[in-house]
Amino acid sequence: xxxxxxxxxxxxxxxxxxxxxxxxxxxxxxxxxxxxxxxxxxxxxxxxxxxxxxxxxxxxxxxxxxxxxxxxxxxxxxxxxxxxxxxxxxxxxxxxxxxxxxxxxxxxxxxxxxx
Amino acid sequence: xxxxxxxxxxxxxxxxxxxxxxxxxxxxxxxxxxxxxxxxxxxxxxxxxxxxxxxxxxxxxxxxxxxxxxxxxxxxxxxxxxxxxxxxxxxxxxxxxxxxxxxxxxxxx
Numbered sequence: 001x002x003x004x005x006x007x008x009x010x011x012x013x014x015x016x017x018x019x020x021x022x023x024x025x026x027x028x029x030x031x032x033x034x035x036x037x038x039x040x041x042x043x044x045x046x047x048x049x050x051x052x053x054x055x056x057x058x059x060x061x062x063x064x065x066x067x068x069x070x071x072x073x074x075x076x077x078x079x080x081x082x083x084x085x086x087x088x089x090x091x092x093x094x095x096x097x098x099x100x101x102x103x104x105x106x107x108x109x110x111x112x113x114x115x
Numbered sequence: 116x117x118x119x120x121x122x123x124x125x126x127x128x129x130x131x132x133x134x135x136x137x138x139x140x141x142x143x144x145x146x147x148x149x150x151x152x153x154x155x156x157x158x159x160x161x162x163x164x165x166x167x168x169x170x171x172x173x174x175x176x177x178x179x180x181x182x183x184x185x186x187x188x189x190x191x192x193x194x195x196x197x198x199x200x201x202x203x204x205x206x207x208x209x210x211x212x213x214x215x216x217x218x219x220x221x222x223x224x
Contacts, residue, residue: 034212043216044159044203093158102147102207109158 002028004096006107009037013084014115020080021110023094030096033077034104038091050077074099084114117142119206121215129223134191136218138204139194141185148180148187153217159203163189194222 003026013019023033035047048069050056056069068080077096081088093109128134136150138177147166149157165171165178165187177190187206191198201217 044214046211049211091156091158095159102212103149103161103164104205104212105161106151106158 002026002096002098002103002105004094004105004107005029006094006110007096008110009108010111010113012113012115015085016083018080018082019084019112020078021092021094021112023077023079023096023107025075025096025105027076029074029099030040030077031074031099032097033071033095034097035067035077035079036093036095038093040091057097081112084112086114088112089114117122117145117206117208117213119213119215121202121203121204121218123216123217125220125221126218127223128194130194131195131218132194132222134194134198134220134222136189136191136202136205136220138187138189138215139185140159140187140204140206140213142213143182143185145182145185145206145208147207147209149178149212150160150178150187150189151203151205153201153203155200162202179192191220194220196222196224198222 007022033050036044047062048056048058050071058064071077095104095106149164150162151158163178171178175192179188202213203217
């Protein structure tokens with residue numbers, strides 16, 4: 001099956017710093033990647049949809065200047081949490097959709113803790 | 116607003132029994148249907164997808180789709196304790212994958 005990787009798997013940072021998370025599709029080309037956030041015991045929440053070569057589409061209530069998304073190639077999308085605060089601590093998960101399909105494959109997630 | 120509804124559970128079944136997970140969706144134009152499994156603290160993992168009315172079997176898993184009733188289900192035969200997880204139903208309409216809130220399944224040894 002298709003494999004999606006994320007890096008780092010876990011990050012701890014100080015309040016006010018920026019954190020970059022990478023999402024890669026390892027064995028397929030992904031024209032569309034998605035970024036989700038999940039708080040403990042809560043549902044997945046879609047943050048934004050990222051299309052290769054164009055600006056990301058953010059869901060209502062998600063600050064685009066705080067969560068910067070770059071989808072520079074068909075295999076890589078990055079999410080940068082700028083000026084992170086403790087309330088940004090969460091589980092961030094990316095998923096990728098094949099260029100010729102509808103199936104979304106999830107990365108293993110990145111656990112962010114902001115102190 | 117496109118909605119995907121699941122019973123949040125928890126659904127408890129004894130080991131070896133059949134677990135039945137249900138999902139309804141509001142968008143009649145939905146084309147593709149997916150079941151993901153999410154263990155606590157992990158990301159979702161694709162189990163099955165189904166596009167056509169009827170049943171689709173893969174090992175111990177059977178997905179059932181009834182587009183007229185806007186209903187999709189997942190049956191897990193011979194349930195094992197390792198099947199204990201949250202099961203997410205997801206539906207694609209015109210573009211975006213919409214998830215249900217998930218059903219928590221507990222398989223009791």
